Amino acid sequence: MMGLPQVVTMREVGTRDGIQSLGAFVPTEQKIEMANALARTGLTRIEVTSFVSPKAVPQMADAAVVMGAIERPPGLSWEPLVPNLVGARRALEARSDRLVVVLAASDTFNLKNIKMTVDDSLTGIAQIIPVAREAGVPVSAGIATSFGCPYEGDVPEVRVQEIVGRLLELGVDEVGLADTTGMANPVQVERMLGGIRSRWPEVPFGLHFHNTRGMGLANVVAGLRTGVQIYDASIGGIGGCPFAPKATGNVSTEDVVHMLHEMGIETGLDLDALIRCAQRMSEILGRDLPGQVMKAGPVGIRHAA
């Protein structure tokens, strides 16, 4: 397989996307413990929390407390999600290294999820960027439902490209394409990212896959084939989709890292430490997690004959 990137950067989203929909509140100390444990695996980017309204997402009510307690080793970027200007100001006060803004490619999903049209979301993002820039903090934008919408179905690639273009005009530093409900397939990923990457070869793009229908790691490989080097994942594969309550969540960080290492791609991450984080997350949440390598162990394990 020629032309795959030699190095990939993982963005951990377990303590944000992974737990935000959980009914039971994860104690703040355990969030801090997990964030710090993840930071010790070699991860350089962690979407640790969300400065969303506590009424909208009670699980994230402790965002500022978490941000105040995490360790700050050099080279590590703590990058919370911010839904609006109020959240962005709170996140900057909490010493965020980068802000993550989000909108959906589908109006129906955006309206349902954050009660705004896509145009209104872009207006909100336009307010955040100068504030972040003044603080010297870069901004990543995530486009939810880039590969399909659970309400609308297909999302035209031209629509995704239009939103990418508008975000770049607004000055975002990086764009992530998210398969919010696990609808992407490898042919689609390779076609869409091929088109986007050739139109904007200088822009860093990230990919955010869910394993809802088992295609998560196949989609990562499809992204690699187009040269994308930034992948979101959640420790243990936690996370989920309100549309498929029994389905799995985000692709599992340790499963993606394990595959990348087996493929000869460097991540700079300590796989064993990631597996220990996944096992600890399983203890914290009190249930089995979807991650596979945490159960089977890495390929490198040898059994006595």
Add this chain to the structure above:
Amino acid sequence: MMGLPQVVTMREVGTRDGIQSLGAFVPTEQKIEMANALARTGLTRIEVTSFVSPKAVPQMADAAVVMGAIERPPGLSWEPLVPNLVGARRALEARSDRLVVVLAASDTFNLKNIKMTVDDSLTGIAQIIPVAREAGVPVSAGIATSFGCPYEGDVPEVRVQEIVGRLLELGVDEVGLADTTGMANPVQVERMLGGIRSRWPEVPFGLHFHNTRGMGLANVVAGLRTGVQIYDASIGGIGGCPFAPKATGNVSTEDVVHMLHEMGIETGLDLDALIRCAQRMSEILGRDLPGQVMKAGPVGIRHAA
């Protein structure tokens, strides 16, 4: 993604590989019910049982009874596994449409699994082929541990090619490469199958993946890129690996078929009927199965806004 096959043939192995290691005996009537239900999904090839010694694999003690009770629609190939000449004769008596012989690429695994060296296995296969040919029944050979051995680790590609060559000299009609314990990665699959397919362009090759470490569907896509058109899978993703008791089993038939259809590749199969088979298998076994699409539903599902 140019050059992918437009059509893929699935080989269902759920009632053989999927259940052979289960401690609890699956009642014969339920095996027959499941085999017939699978046959009504459009599947044309089903590795329905194994004519192995009942002492070695008690779960398969009813092989002849199952073979006697299944429906025989035109175009459907019932192809049991046969470990030796005795098994082959029993399978032919039971009106098998094709025989499947197996050996491992790794001597340690072969000795541990079937108490023979690889050379002895080849001698056994050499006895089976003329008997099958006389009965007008084709023979497929499966090479276990083609992508790695849990005892020996890496299995050299030259070793796999050597065994392929010897099997073809013996007269097998098709060769399957099996990732018995889920060690394959997409780079390896594409490299190995690329080499094998260019050396033997006229031979039909199949691939048999386990999802033990989450890479199963990514490996299917890698196989597709080399033009392989035959894939083993088990309904609901049942099956397992004695080395990783908590890990998942074979790639799930309905998850693979769902992905192929999303990628625009035809299988001739009724996905909804496969999902119903997976749900029934879950009832029969009394537990959740690893299949994802049976939980999340296909991508095509629309939710009300």
